[in-house]
Amino acid sequence: MSQEDMVKEAVEEAKAKATQTVEEESEEVTEEAVEADGSEEEILEDEALEETEKSEKKLFGKKNKKDKKDEKIEELTDRLTRQMAEFDNFRKRTDKEKKQMYEIGAKDIIDKILPVVDNFERGLAAVPEEEKSHPFMEGMDKIYKQLMTTLGEAGVKPIEAVGQEFNPDFHNAVMHVEDEEVGENIVVEEFQKGYTYRDSVVRHSMVKVAN
Structure with missing residues (x-):
C-alpha cells in the first residue's frame, strides 16, 4: 500500500470516529433535553396542584365562615x-x-x-x-x-239535694237528725236551694242531714 493510500485511509477513519462522536453527543443532549422537559412539566404540574389546593382552601374557608349579613339575618x-x-x-x-x-x-x-x-x-x-x-x-x-x-x-242549674248523699262540695249541712228510715249521710230536707254556674258552685244548698 502506498503512502498516499495510507493517508486516505487514516483520514476516512478520523472522519468516521468524528461522526460517531458527534452522533453520541447529540443523543446525550437529546436525552438530557427530554429529561429536562419532563422535570419542567412535573414542576409545572406541582405548581398547578398547589395553586388548586390553595384555591380550594380559600373557597372552603369562605364557606365555613359565616357572612355578617347571614349572622344578622339569623339574629x-x-x-x-x-x-x-x-x-x-x-x-x-x-x-x-x-x-x-x-x-x-x-x-x-x-x-x-x-x-x-x-x-x-x-x-x-x-x-x-x-x-x-x-x-x-x-x-x-x-x-x-x-x-x-x-x-x-x-248555664245556671239547681243543685239536687233531698234524697242525695251529702256532698260538702255542693251542700251546706245546718242541721243533723237521726232517722232509721233513711240511709247514712243522706239529705232529708232542703232549707235553701243551691245553684251552680257552668259546673262552678254559686251558692251551696242549706240542708238537713240524717244519720
Whole structure:
C-alpha cells in the first residue's frame, strides 16, 4: 500500500470516529433535553396542584365562615321567633284572665238574682190551691218559669239535694237528725236551694242531714 493510500485511509477513519462522536453527543443532549422537559412539566404540574389546593382552601374557608349579613339575618329571625312566642303566651294568658273575669262577674250577678228566685218560690208556695188558677197567679207562675228558663240557658242549674248523699262540695249541712228510715249521710230536707254556674258552685244548698 502506498503512502498516499495510507493517508486516505487514516483520514476516512478520523472522519468516521468524528461522526460517531458527534452522533453520541447529540443523543446525550437529546436525552438530557427530554429529561429536562419532563422535570419542567412535573414542576409545572406541582405548581398547578398547589395553586388548586390553595384555591380550594380559600373557597372552603369562605364557606365555613359565616357572612355578617347571614349572622344578622339569623339574629333577627331568632328575635322575631321569641317575640312571636311571647305574644302568643300573652294572648293565651289574656284570654284566660278575660274568661275568669267574665265568670266572676256572671256569678256575682247570678248571686244577686237568686234571692229574687227564692221570693218567687216562697210566694208561689204560699198561694192556696184554689187561688192558683187565678189569672194573676198564672201570670206570676209564667214569669217565674221564664226566669228559670233564662237562667238555665245561661248555664245556671239547681243543685239536687233531698234524697242525695251529702256532698260538702255542693251542700251546706245546718242541721243533723237521726232517722232509721233513711240511709247514712243522706239529705232529708232542703232549707235553701243551691245553684251552680257552668259546673262552678254559686251558692251551696242549706240542708238537713240524717244519720
